[in-house]
Amino acid sequence: MINVLIVGASGYVGAELTKYLFFHKKVNIVALFVSKNSQDAGKKISDVHKQFKNIIELTLQPICDNMLHIINKIDAVFLATDHIVSHTLAPIFLLKGIIVFDLSGAFRINNHNIYKKYYHFEHKHISWLQKSVYGLPEWNNRHIRGAQLIAIPGCYATAVQLGLKPIVKYKLIDTKQIPIINATSGVSGIGRKSTLTTNVCEVSLHPYNIFTHRHQPEIVAHLGIPVIFTPHLGNFSRGILATITCQLKLGIVLQDITNAYYIAYNNKPLIRTYKSGIPSLKSVLNLPFCDIGFVVKKQHIIIVVTEDNLLKGAATQAIQCFNIRFNFPETQSLIK
Numbered sequence: 001m002i003n004v005l006i007v008g009a010s011g012y013v014g015a016e017l018t019k020y021l022f023f024h025k026k027v028n029i030v031a032l033f034v035s036k037n038s039q040d041a042g043k044k045i046s047d048v049h050k051q052f053k054n055i056i057e058l059t060l061q062p063i064c065d066n067m068l069h070i071i072n073k074i075d076a077v078f079l080a081t082d083h084i085v086s087h088t089l090a091p092i093f094l095l096k097g098i099i100v101f102d103l104s105g106a107f108r109i110n111n112h113n114i115y116k117k118y119y120h121f122e123h124k125h126i127s128w129l130q131k132s133v134y135g136l137p138e139w140n141n142r143h144i145r146g147a148q149l150i151a152i153p154g155c156y157a158t159a160v161q162l163g164l165k166p167i168v169k170y171k172l173i174d175t176k177q178i179p180i181i182n183a184t185s186g187v188s189g190i191g192r193k194s195t196l197t198t199n200v201c202e203v204s205l206h207p208y209n210i211f212t213h214r215h216q217p218e219i220v221a222h223l224g225i226p227v228i229f230t231p232h233l234g235n236f237s238r239g240i241l242a243t244i245t246c247q248l249k250l251g252i253v254l255q256d257i258t259n260a261y262y263i264a265y266n267n268k269p270l271i272r273t274y275k276s277g278i279p280s281l282k283s284v285l286n287l288p289f290c291d292i293g294f295v296v297k298k299q300h301i302i303i304v305v306t307e308d309n310l311l312k313g314a315a316t317q318a319i320q321c322f323n324i325r326f327n328f329p330e331t332q333s334l335i336k
């Protein structure tokens with residue numbers, strides 16, 4: 001059995017992690033943590049997330065300064081916390097030899113200068129940043145196997161890269177025309193702390209962080225080509241749909257594209273590529289899959305990618321990485 005701790009367990013991502021790890025046959029959840037002064041400290045997770053009633057009755061504990069009693073009991077920790085909190089906590093666990101799965105953006109990009117510009121804080125753990133492994137399992141399996149710090153990709157960054165990587169890898173697109181990505185997320189992408197402007201009743205559909213969203217440098221760093229990425233917020237609770245437009249190199253035909261996606265994903269159980277038609281949110285909600293469809297017309301391709309932002313965009317992707325890291329079947333506890 002692998003003993004795990006979940007920090008930020010009362011959040012949207014933390015609750016999904018708790019659910020899938022609770023039902024994982026090889027996992028023992030040692031504790032669920034929230035912040036020291038959390039209004040939920042001492043409550044059962046089933047009081048905060050009622051869907052767990054009579055199923056998961058673990059208590060949310062306040063994180064303490066001296067975590068030795070916990071550190072001695074655990075093999076792995078999932079940090080489902082804001083990037084500033086993860087930036088502080090991850091090194092504490094790493095120095096004790098614990099395997100860290102960080103769901104935040106704190107360790108995703110090896111270039112520390114990005115953090116000042118896009119995350120507005122100075123990165124203080126550059127040596128860990130250099131050692132961190134990007135947890136996109138379909139493309140980084142080998143490195144995840146030996147990693148101590150695994151940075152789970154951002155929700156948009158996951159969808160976009162899974163959609164683009166096959167045609168970038170096989171050099172099918174003309175990069176003189178930068179890929180244009182429009183993606184829409186539900187409001188759970190913001191987390192539990194809703195403000196008036198992010199309240200589902202106030203949201204209709206709008207783009208935000210145009211040219212400044214922090215997933216843009218993340219995508220560029222791990223995809224290796226520039227992109228134009230525009231996120232949108234929609235008035236639904238969960239799910240991401242990304243529409244990606246690229247120009248193909250002269251002479252590239254539909255069969256080349258089909259082959260590229262087939263080679264990339266035919267043995268990847270959590271990616272579903274469509275032979276015809278395009279995916280919608282409905283087919284991925286509450287499921288750990290990423291669905292990909294595309295249409296080619298002359299020299300252009302439009303790729304449509306969908307995922308559940310809290311699952312393949314966060315919690316179940318982290319558990320997929322955990323399974324790989326601890327040598328369990330990749331989809332253990334994720335699909336039957």
Ligand SMILES: NC(=O)C1=CN([C@@H]2O[C@H](COP(=O)(O)OP(=O)(O)OC[C@H]3O[C@@H](n4cnc5c(N)ncnc54)[C@H](OP(=O)(O)O)[C@@H]3O)[C@@H](O)[C@H]2O)C=CC1
Nearest residue numbers: 008010011012013034035038080081104155189191192314
């Ligand atoms: N939501 C999404 O779609 C995605 C989110 N992510 C990332 O995952 C992480 C979690 O996101 P999400 O679940 O949405 O956020 P939430 O705001 O819903 O949850 C945050 C959790 O962290 C806890 N917390 C806050 N401060 C501390 C602290 N100092 N120590 C311990 N726990 C603390 C909160 O509880 P309390 O405040 O009561 O202490 C809560 O349990 C973030 O880094 C986010 O960027 C990544 C991909 C997708």
Ligand SMILES: CC(=O)N[C@@H](CCC(=O)OP(=O)(O)O)C(=O)O
Nearest residue numbers: 103104105154155156185189190
């Ligand atoms: C709808 C919404 O607001 N989504 C979040 C992204 C969620 C995510 O993946 O955040 P991290 O990269 O911080 O982990 C945002 O745009 O900031």
